[in-house]
Amino acid sequence: MTIDLKTVKHISKLARISTDEKKANKLANDLNSIFKFIEALNELDTEKVEPLTSVADTKLRLREDKFEANNIRDKILKNSPDENKDYFVVPKVVE
Amino acid sequence: MSDITKLSLNELIKNIRNKKLSSTEITNSFIERSEKSKKLNTYVTDNFSSALEAAKIFDEKPNMDLKLPGIPIAVKDLFCTNGVRTTAGSNILNNFIPPYESTVTQSMWDEGAILLGKLNCDEFAMGSSNETSFFGNVQNPISENLVPGGSSGGSSAALAANLTPVTIGTDTGGSIRQPASFTGTVGLKPTYGSCSRYGIVAFASSLDQAGPMSQNVKDTALLLEVISKFDNKDSTSIDFKRNKYSSELTNNIKGLKIGIPNEYRVEGMPKEIEGLWKKGIEIIKDCGAKTVDISLPTTKYALPTYYIVAPAEASSNLARYDGVKYGFRSEGENLIDMYEKTRSEGFGEEVKRRILIGTYVLSSGYYDAYYLKAQKVRQLIKKDFDYVYNNVDAILTPSTPSSAFKIGEKTNDPVSMYLNDIFTVPVNLAGLPGISIPAGIDNKGFPLGLQIIGKPFDEQTILNIAYSMEEKINFKNNITDWWM
Numbered sequence: 001m002t003i004d005l006k007t008v009k010h011i012s013k014l015a016r017i018s019t020d021e022k023k024a025n026k027l028a029n030d031l032n033s034i035f036k037f038i039e040a041l042n043e044l045d046t047e048k049v050e051p052l053t054s055v056a057d058t059k060l061r062l063r064e065d066k067f068e069a070n071n072i073r074d075k076i077l078k079n080s081p082d083e084n085k086d087y088f089v090v091p092k093v094v095e
Numbered sequence: 096m097s098d099i100t101k102l103s104l105n106e107l108i109k110n111i112r113n114k115k116l117s118s119t120e121i122t123n124s125f126i127e128r129s130e131k132s133k134k135l136n137t138y139v140t141d142n143f144s145s146a147l148e149a150a151k152i153f154d155e156k157p158n159m160d161l162k163l164p165g166i167p168i169a170v171k172d173l174f175c176t177n178g179v180r181t182t183a184g185s186n187i188l189n190n191f192i193p194p195y196e197s198t199v200t201q202s203m204w205d206e207g208a209i210l211l212g213k214l215n216c217d218e219f220a221m222g223s224s225n226e227t228s229f230f231g232n233v234q235n236p237i238s239e240n241l242v243p244g245g246s247s248g249g250s251s252a253a254l255a256a257n258l259t260p261v262t263i264g265t266d267t268g269g270s271i272r273q274p275a276s277f278t279g280t281v282g283l284k285p286t287y288g289s290c291s292r293y294g295i296v297a298f299a300s301s302l303d304q305a306g307p308m309s310q311n312v313k314d315t316a317l318l319l320e321v322i323s324k325f326d327n328k329d330s331t332s333i334d335f336k337r338n339k340y341s342s343e344l345t346n347n348i349k350g351l352k353i354g355i356p357n358e359y360r361v362e363g364m365p366k367e368i369e370g371l372w373k374k375g376i377e378i379i380k381d382c383g384a385k386t387v388d389i390s391l392p393t394t395k396y397a398l399p400t401y402y403i404v405a406p407a408e409a410s411s412n413l414a415r416y417d418g419v420k421y422g423f424r425s426e427g428e429n430l431i432d433m434y435e436k437t438r439s440e441g442f443g444e445e446v447k448r449r450i451l452i453g454t455y456v457l458s459s460g461y462y463d464a465y466y467l468k469a470q471k472v473r474q475l476i477k478k479d480f481d482y483v484y485n486n487v488d489a490i491l492t493p494s495t496p497s498s499a500f501k502i503g504e505k506t507n508d509p510v511s512m513y514l515n516d517i518f519t520v521p522v523n524l525a526g527l528p529g530i531s532i533p534a535g536i537d538n539k540g541f542p543l544g545l546q547i548i549g550k551p552f553d554e555q556t557i558l559n560i561a562y563s564m565e566e567k568i569n570f571k572n573n574i575t576d577w578w579m
Binding site for chain 1: 175190192194196223271288301313327330331333393395396398399400402403410417418419420421422423424427429431432433434435436438439442447448450451452454455458465467468469470471472473474476508509510513525526546551
């Protein structure tokens with residue numbers, strides 16, 4: 001199968017990455033060569049194989065619901081791109 | 096002492112313990128050499144003045160019982176360091192200052208080590224040549240305009256150039272072992288679940304592992320001993336009984352059975368690699384181990400599987416970079432526009448390519464055909480290893496299908512770049528430990544590595560095999576300081 005321009009634009013939208021026409025063309029080429037390489041997997045019959053999600057054979061552990069990181073709110077907020085005092089600032093969402 | 100920076104980690108520790116060297120002298124030496132080596136572009140952020148202060152504090156009241164007493168160490172810029180900028184080689188994290196420390200680096204500081212600086216890497220660890228970093232190429236100290244491998248390329252280059260006595264990298268598909276192979280150094284990827292992923296910028300969570308890189312196997316064993324421990328903060332951390340890797344290190348490998356996988360004789364593999372592998376087989380026999388021909392039939396499907404699984408996980412992990420809570424933000428007409436511009440400008444081309452691959456294979460209608468299929472093939476790859484490990488103790492392969500290549504040589508062809516990891520990727524997919532040791536040079540004089548793959552949680556055996564082979568190979572890196 002081939003990945004066309006329309007598909008590239010669609011997945012760019014899903015991934016929230018703006019892509020202009022020229023870049024989308026190059027991406028389509030790159031993705032097609034990568035997917036051609038990936039298609040090799042179709043040679044294998046995997047109908048009866050269980051999917052492997054993680055090699056770590058562990059059960060999720062439970063812990064008490066308490067926080068350990070004290071007083072780092074300012075440090076966290078300082079990393080945000082927009083200046084503010086108590087919260088993250090984003091462009092207006094609701095008109 | 097004439098050249099402190101040429102000493103191994105174990106030699107430095109010995110000199111500190113018997114008070115022939117102070118932490119300040121050692122730290123100063125590495126800083127001075129690093130200052131003269133800016134052309135290699137190994138550091139993204141240095142921590143030199145704080146390191147000197149820490150060394151001074153150590154020297155005033157030295158605690159010699161620690162495992163890394165007063166030893167300065169530079170680390171890959173993928174480890175979050177409290178109060179020290181952490182970029183992951185990306186523009187999108189250009190100004191990010193973590194308010195917390197990764198567990199792995201914390202373990203090193205707890206044992207007396209001192210942060211020397213943050214080392215360049217491929218953007219979000221996605222690359223095999225360090226060419227995708229926002230902060231530019233790294234030069235391989237072996238020769239000018241040669242890549243140092245990737246993604247831990249700043250680490251391998253800084254280590255080979257003696258800018259840090261040891262270092263730590265991360266390995267998702269070969270990112271410790273391939274750069275070690277390209278620079279004539281030792282690099283170990285531990286079993287998945289050995290070293291905590293807490294505080295490491297995530298790429299592909301089911302594959303990522305941190306690991307040591309060093310000049311020799313003994314140093315790797317010691318550093319692994321420091322960083323491999325159970326951590327509650329990582330839900331995939333595994334609580335198993337760890338060996339005392341350095342004190343249990345032995346060159347006695349008599350009677351071990353080493354598998355030689357037929358499928359690693361890939362088409363078009365250079366004769367030199369084939370020759371190196373044969374030499375490795377002879378050496379391992381000389382060391383008293385037996386070799387056994389084995390088959391890992393699904394080997395050729397490992398890379399295609401990896402290029403579905405890793406981008407899928409990356410596309411999810413990197414969804415957090417939206418310009419809101421930290422990192423780079425671009426202006427947009429509205430919130431969605433801001434997201435799209437931020438991510439388009441903040442990420443480099445390779446990262447965007449992988450996010451899009453991941454988004455595609457996870458998208459409605461394609462999930463079963465790609466992602467689920469890859470997870471099933473991953474199961475088969477793991478079963479191949481499970482099966483052969485009924486009969487062998489470890490596996491010997493080349494580390495890479497070629498020596499280091501020129502900067503720019505493979506940047507236009509993603510698939511040829513991906514083929515670099517052909518021998519290392521299966522190990523990540525199966526969650527196994529693997530070590531690369533320098534084993535020879537090619538006709539250009541560039542280093543070549545051999546990889547030893549172990550059973551899960553059996554780092555000790557591959558360290559012992561590597562230690563025993565290292566003695567017989569007696570590899571010496573030829574670094575001419577051409578950049579000074």
